[in-house]
Amino acid sequence: MSSGIFFGINIGLKALRAQQTAISVTGHNIANANTPGYSRQVANMHTGFALPVPSNNRWAGAGQIGTGVEISEVKRIRDQFIDWQIRAEDGKLSEWETRHDTISQIETVFLEPSDTGLSSLMGEFWDSWQELIKYPEISPVRTTVKDTGKALAEAFRHSYERLENIEEGLDRQMEIAVDEANALLRQIGSLNEQIKFIKTGGDNPNDLMDKRDLLVDNLAELMDTEVNHVFATVAGKTIATGEITVAVKTTDTNGDPAIVNIIDPSLDSGHLEFGRDDLDVTLVDSENESHTLAAKTGEVFGIQKAGNDTNPDSTSVAYYKNKLDTFAEGMSRILNEIHASGINLKDPPDNTGIDFFAFKDEEGNIITDPDNYSAKHLYINPQIEDVGFIAAGYVDDVDDFNPGNRENALLIAQLRNARFSLDGDGKLQSNTMGDLKFETFYQNFVSEVGVATKEAERMVQNQSTLVNQLSNRKESVAGVSIDEETANMISYQRAFQAASRYIQVLDELAATVVNGLKA
Amino acid sequence: MRITNKMLQSNFMQNLDRNKFYLEKIHNRIASGKMVNRPSDDPVVVSRVMSIRSTLEEMEQFDKNMRDAGSWLEVSENSLSNLTDVLQRARELAVYGAGGTLTTEAMEGLADEVEQLIEESIQTANSAYGDAYIFGGTFTTHPPFIFNKDDGGISVEYRGDFKDINYEVSPGVQMTINASKSAWQLNEGEMKSEVFETLIELEQLLRNGDAEAASNFLSNIDDKIDHVLSERASLGAKSNRMDTALERSLDSQVEFSKILSRIEDTDYARAMIDFSVQEAAYHAAIKSGSQILQPTLLDFLR
Numbered sequence: 120m121s122s123g124i125f126f127g128i129n130i131g132l133k134a135l136r137a138q139q140t141a142i143s144v145t146g147h148n149i150a151n152a153n154t155p156g157y158s159r160q161v162a163n164m165h166t167g168f169a170l171p172v173p174s175n176n177r178w179a180g181a182g183q184i185g186t187g188v189e190i191s192e193v194k195r196i197r198d199q200f201i202d203w204q205i206r207a208e209d210g211k212l213s214e215w216e217t218r219h220d221t222i223s224q225i226e227t228v229f230l231e232p233s234d235t236g237l238s239s240l241m242g243e244f245w246d247s248w249q250e251l252i253k254y255p256e257i258s259p260v261r262t263t264v265k266d267t268g269k270a271l272a273e274a275f276r277h278s279y280e281r282l283e284n285i286e287e288g289l290d291r292q293m294e295i296a297v298d299e300a301n302a303l304l305r306q307i308g309s310l311n312e313q314i315k316f317i318k319t320g321g322d323n324p325n326d327l328m329d330k331r332d333l334l335v336d337n338l339a340e341l342m343d344t345e346v347n348h349v350f351a352t353v354a355g356k357t358i359a360t361g362e363i364t365v366a367v368k369t370t371d372t373n374g375d376p377a378i379v380n381i382i383d384p385s386l387d388s389g390h391l392e393f394g395r396d397d398l399d400v401t402l403v404d405s406e407n408e409s410h411t412l413a414a415k416t417g418e419v420f421g422i423q424k425a426g427n428d429t430n431p432d433s434t435s436v437a438y439y440k441n442k443l444d445t446f447a448e449g450m451s452r453i454l455n456e457i458h459a460s461g462i463n464l465k466d467p468p469d470n471t472g473i474d475f476f477a478f479k480d481e482e483g484n485i486i487t488d489p490d491n492y493s494a495k496h497l498y499i500n501p502q503i504e505d506v507g508f509i510a511a512g513y514v515d516d517v518d519d520f521n522p523g524n525r526e527n528a529l530l531i532a533q534l535r536n537a538r539f540s541l542d543g544d545g546k547l548q549s550n551t552m553g554d555l556k557f558e559t560f561y562q563n564f565v566s567e568v569g570v571a572t573k574e575a576e577r578m579v580q581n582q583s584t585l586v587n588q589l590s591n592r593k594e595s596v597a598g599v600s601i602d603e604e605t606a607n608m609i610s611y612q613r614a615f616q617a618a619s620r621y622i623q624v625l626d627e628l629a630a631t632v633v634n635g636l637k638a
Numbered sequence: 639m640r641i642t643n644k645m646l647q648s649n650f651m652q653n654l655d656r657n658k659f660y661l662e663k664i665h666n667r668i669a670s671g672k673m674v675n676r677p678s679d680d681p682v683v684v685s686r687v688m689s690i691r692s693t694l695e696e697m698e699q700f701d702k703n704m705r706d707a708g709s710w711l712e713v714s715e716n717s718l719s720n721l722t723d724v725l726q727r728a729r730e731l732a733v734y735g736a737g738g739t740l741t742t743e744a745m746e747g748l749a750d751e752v753e754q755l756i757e758e759s760i761q762t763a764n765s766a767y768g769d770a771y772i773f774g775g776t777f778t779t780h781p782p783f784i785f786n787k788d789d790g791g792i793s794v795e796y797r798g799d800f801k802d803i804n805y806e807v808s809p810g811v812q813m814t815i816n817a818s819k820s821a822w823q824l825n826e827g828e829m830k831s832e833v834f835e836t837l838i839e840l841e842q843l844l845r846n847g848d849a850e851a852a853s854n855f856l857s858n859i860d861d862k863i864d865h866v867l868s869e870r871a872s873l874g875a876k877s878n879r880m881d882t883a884l885e886r887s888l889d890s891q892v893e894f895s896k897i898l899s900r901i902e903d904t905d906y907a908r909a910m911i912d913f914s915v916q917e918a919a920y921h922a923a924i925k926s927g928s929q930i931l932q933p934t935l936l937d938f939l940r
Contacts, residue, residue, distance in 0.1 A: 152643065226676055232687045232902070242692055246699045253706050253805060256779050257769055512776070521799050523770060523778030529804060529812070535696070536809045558692055566685040569677025576678065587652055591645050598642035602935040609939070 124632070127625045130167075130187035134618035137164055137188040141611045144193055148599045156333030158197040158597035160325050165191045195325040201593045202332060203346075206339035208589060210416035212582040213340040217292070217421030219575035221285060222434045226572045228281045229439075231565045237274050238561055244271045248532035251511050255525040256464070261506035268475065268499045275447050275494040279440060283495070286436050289398065289426035296341055296418050297393040297400055303338045304365070304381060307331055308388045311362045315384070318361035328361075335365070342367055342414035349384055360384075369402055369410035379410050398427045433571040440494075441545075442564045447494035449539065449547025450557055451476035454531060461510030461527030468520045473508050474500045643934070650927045657920040664913045667904045674902065683901055690898045697891050700808050704884045707805045707815045711877045713767045714817050718870045720762045721821075721833070724755050725866060728837055729859045731755075735844045736853030749845035756792060756837050760785045763822060763831070773818040774798030782818070783831070792841060794834035800826055807883060813876070821869045823862075836862050 141162040151157040167186030231238055247260075247267040254260040310331040317324040338344055349362040365382040379402060381389045387405035391412065394401050400412040400419060414420040424435060431437035451474075459472035477500040478486040478493070486496055502508050512524030539560070540553030547560070555563075667673055677684045731748045734740065740748070763773050764781035774782030775798045782798035800819050804812040818824065823832035836858055843851040 223678075226678055230676055231684060232672075232674065232691060238688055238692060239695070242695045246695075249699050249703060249806065253703065254768065254770070519799065521774075521776040521778070521801070523774070523776035523803065524801065525776070525803070529806060532806060533810065558689070562685045562688050565677050565688065566681045569679075569681030569684055572676075572678035573681065587648070591649070594642055594645045594648075595640045598640070598644050600640060600642040602643075603640070605935040605939070 124625055124629050128622055130185075131618050131622035131625060133167060133187040133189060134621070135615060137162075137190050138611045138615040138618060140190045140193075142608060142615070145604050145608045145611065149601065149604050152599040152601060152604075156329050156336065157599070158195045158325075158329055158332075159599045160193050160195050162193050163191045164188050192323055193325065194323060195329060196597055197329075197332075198593065198596045201589060201596065202336070205586065205589045205593060206336060206346075207343070207416070208582065208586050209336065210339050210343050210420075212579070212586050213418045214416045214421035214424070215575060215578040215582055217418050218425050218434045219572070219579045221289065221425035221436065222568070222572045222575045224285045224288075225282065225436060225439055226568050228278050228285075229565050229568050237271075237278060238558070238565075240267070240271050240274045241557065241561070243267045245532060245535040248528055251509070251528040252525045252532055255511040255528055256522040258506060261464075261509050261511075264509055265499065265503055265506050268503070272476065272497045272499055275443060275497045279443050279493070279495040282436050282440050282443070286426055289422050289436070290395065293398055293400070293419070293422045293426075294393050296422065297391050300338060300341045300419070301390050303334050303341075304388060304390060307334050307338070307363075307365060308382055308384075310334070311382070311384050314361040318359075324361070331363070335363070338365070340418060342412065342417040342419045345378060367402065368413045368415060370413040371410060376413060377410065379404055397429065398423045433567050434575055439564065439568070443494035444492070445541075445545055445547060446557075446560060447497045448489070448492040449560075451478070451492070451497060452489070453537075453539075453547065453549060454534060457527065457530050457534070458510050460513065461530075462512040462514060462517060462520050462524065463510045464507045464512075464522055468512070468517060468522075470510070470517055473502055473510065475503060475509070476500060643931075646930055650923070650931060654920070654923055654927065657916065657923055661913070661916050661920055664909055664916055668906065668909050668913065671904050672902055673904055687898065687902050690894055690901075694891060694894050694898070696809070697887055697894070700806070701884060701887055701891075703805050704807050704880050704887070707807060707813060708877060708880050708884075710767050710772060710815050711873055711880065713765060714772055714815075714821070715870060715873045715877065717762045717765045717772070718817075718821055718866055718873065721759055722863065722866050722870070724759045724762070724837075725833075725859060725863045728752055728755055728840060729856065729863065731844070732840055732852050732856055732859055736849055736856065738849035738853075740849070742847050745844050745847040745849075749841050752837060752841040752844060753787075753792060756794070756834065756841065757785060759834070759837070760794065763834075771798075772816060773822060775801040775816065775818055776803065783834070792838050794831060794838065796822075796824055796829045796831055800824065807880070808887070813880070815876070817869060817873060821866065823865065833862055833866075 141164070144160050144162040148159050165188070167189050169183040169185050230236060233239065244267040247264045250260050251264050310327055314324045314327050314331065317327065335344070335346055345366040347364045347366070349360045349364060350357050351360045352358075362384040363382070364380050364384070366378045366380045369377050369379045371377045379389070380386070381391075381402060381404070383405070389402055389404040392401045392403055392409075400414075400423075402410045402412050404410065412419065414423070424432075426436055428437045431441065455474040455476055458475040460470070462468050462470045463473065477498055478491070478496040479498045480486055480496060486492065500508075511528040512520055512522075513526035513530070514520050514524060534557065536556060537549060538551050538553040539547045539555045539557070540550040541555070542548045547555070666675060674680050674683050674687060731752055735745060735748050760783050763783040764771055766772060770778035771780065771782055772778075774780075777798035780797075782796060784795045784797060786793045786795065798818065802814040803816040804814055807813045822834075824830070825832060825835075840852070840855060840859070843855065
C-alpha cells in the first residue's frame, strides 16, 4: 500500500484537530491566567502510529510513513515538590501572622510612651501620697489619694479586660478556623471521588486536581498536614487512583504524638470539633474516636500559641495577664501591709488595720483568698470612700496621735522607689537588694511586649519573603504567561493554516486525477 | 526561568507594599514628632523614655515638695521675725522698768503692754500655713497655744506635740521643716513654752513694780532673743539649702529633658532625607511598574 491521496487528507484532518485542540488548551490557559490555584496545561502532541506495513508488494520507498499528529494527553504542569515546600512555609507564615496579630493587639493595651497609660497613672498615684505627706489633715488631698488610687485600680482592670477581649477574639477565630477546616475537608473528600471516577475513565482531571491542591493549600494554612497519594493494585500492577489521604498530627490518650488520617478514601471522613477548653481542637475520626489535634504550624497552632494558658510565652495573652496579676497582687499586698499598720483620721483615730486596695469579684464580694487576687478584680477598699480611713499617720501609741501625723504616708510614698524581687512563687517581695521597682517591673514588661511584637513582625516578614520566593518558583513552573500563550497560539494558528492549505493541495491533486481521467 | 505576568504583578505589589510600609513609618515619625510611638518601634528606647519621663515627673513632684517646704519655712521665719520684734520691745520695756524712777502706775502700764505683747505673740505662735498650724508638731488642726487669764495671772498652755514634720525632698531624703520645739523652747514635761514663761515673768515683776528684778531680768530676755535669732538663722540656712536643691533639681530636669528629646524626638533633617529617599524609591517603583505591567506580546502583533 502506498500513501494515497485520501491517506494524506486524513493526516491533514488530524493536524487540524490537533492544532484546534492545542488552541483550545491555549484559550483555557489564557482564560484562567488569573484563576487561583490554576496550573497551566499543555496539549502533548505526538506523532501518529507509523505504518510499517511489511508486504510483498511493498512500495520501495524510504522508511516508514508517519500518520500525522495526535494529542496524547492534556496535562497540567506542576511541581509537587514546590507544593509541599509552600505548604510547610505557608503554615508557618499564617501561624506567625496570627501571633503577630495578637501581640500587636496586646501592644495597644500597653501603648507606651503615653501620658495616659498605667505608667503615668502610677506616677500620679505616688504623687498624691507625696501631697498627703504635706497635707495629711486636709480632706481634698485625701480625696485625691482615693481618686488616683481608684484610677490606677481601674486602669489595671481595664488592661486586664482588654487582654480578655483579645482572648475571646482568638476563641472566635478558632471557631471559624475549625469550621473552615471542616468545609475544606468535605470538599477535598468529594473531589477525591470525582477525580477517581475520571481517572478510572483514563482522563486527566487537571482542573479538579488544581482545585483539590488549592484546598489542600488552604488547609495547610490552618494546620500542618501530610498528604499522600492512594495506590491500588489492579491486575498485579500498582496504579495511582488519583485520590489522596490527608493526615494531621494528634496526641493520643497517653499524650504521645500520633499521626491520624483525617481523610482516607477507604473510610468515612473524620472531622474537627472545637471544644473551647483552652482552645483545644478535637479530631473525631471515622470510627468516632476522639484525638487531640496537635498542630505544629498553621493558624490553628498560632491561635493556640497566642491564646492558651499552658506554657505561655511572651507572644501570648496569658503571659501578660499573669504579669498584670503579679503586679496588682504585689503592689496591693505590699501597700496594704503598710497602710493597715497606720492610723487613720477617724474620731477617735484607730489603727484597726484597714486595707487600701481590695479585690472584688463580679458580684462585688471581697475576695479573701490571696491565690485569687487578679488585676481583673482590683478596686480600692470600699471603706476608703470615706477618706478619713486613709491611714496617713503612724505612732506606736494611738493616744499620741495627732492629725498632722504623716509618717505612714511617707512610708507609702517611698514605695515608689522601694526595691523588690520575685520570690519562688513569682510574687513580688520587698528586698532592699532587689533589682525591681514597681515602675521597672512595668517598664520591663512593656519592653517585653515591644520585643515580642518586633520579633513577630520580623518572623512574618521573613516568612512572607520565603513564601513569596516559593510562590514565584511555583508560578514560574505552573503559572500562565500571556506572552508564551500568545506565541503558542500563533504557532498553532500557523500550523492550522498550513494544514488547511495542505488539504486544499491534496484536494487539487485529487481533482487533477479525477478531472484528468475524465479527459 | 519562566517569568509570568502574575509574578511580575505580585512582586511589584509586594515591593510597593514594602515601600509604602517604610514611607508610612517615616511619615509617622515626622507627623508625631516622636521616634517611638509604640513599644515595638524600639523597645530599648521606649523603656528608657518611660524611665526618664517617670524620673522627670517624680522630680517635678519633689520640686513641688521643696517649694511647699520653702513656703512653710518662710511662714515660720516670718513668725519668728515677729517674735524677735516682740522680744526686743519687751526688752525695751524691761529697761524702762529697770530704771527705778517710774511710778507704780507707769510700771503697771508697762506690764499691760507686755500683756499685749504676749497676746500678740500667741497669734504668732498660732500661725498657720494653709490649714495647718505650724508650731504644734503634728497637732496641726487646732491652735497649739492657748492664752489664759484669771485671778492667778496670765498663763500660756501648749497642747501640741513634739514630733517632727518631714517632707521628702528627693528620693529617700527627708527634711524636717517644723521648728516648734526649739524655737519656742518647749518644756515637754510641763507643756509650756520658755519664751512665754519669760514674758509672763516679766509682766509679773513689772506689775509688782520690782525695778531691780526687771534689771536682773534683762539677760534672761537677751538669752531668748539670741535663741530666736539663732533659730531664724537655722531656718534661713534650711531655706537656702532648699533653694540650692531646687535649682539643682531644675538644672538636672533640663538635662533629662535634653536627653529625652535626643532619644525620643524626631530628628527632622534626617527624617526628611529618609523620607525623600523612600519617596523617590516609591515613585520609581510605580513608574517602572506601570511600564512593565502593561504591555504584552499582543501589543506588538499585527
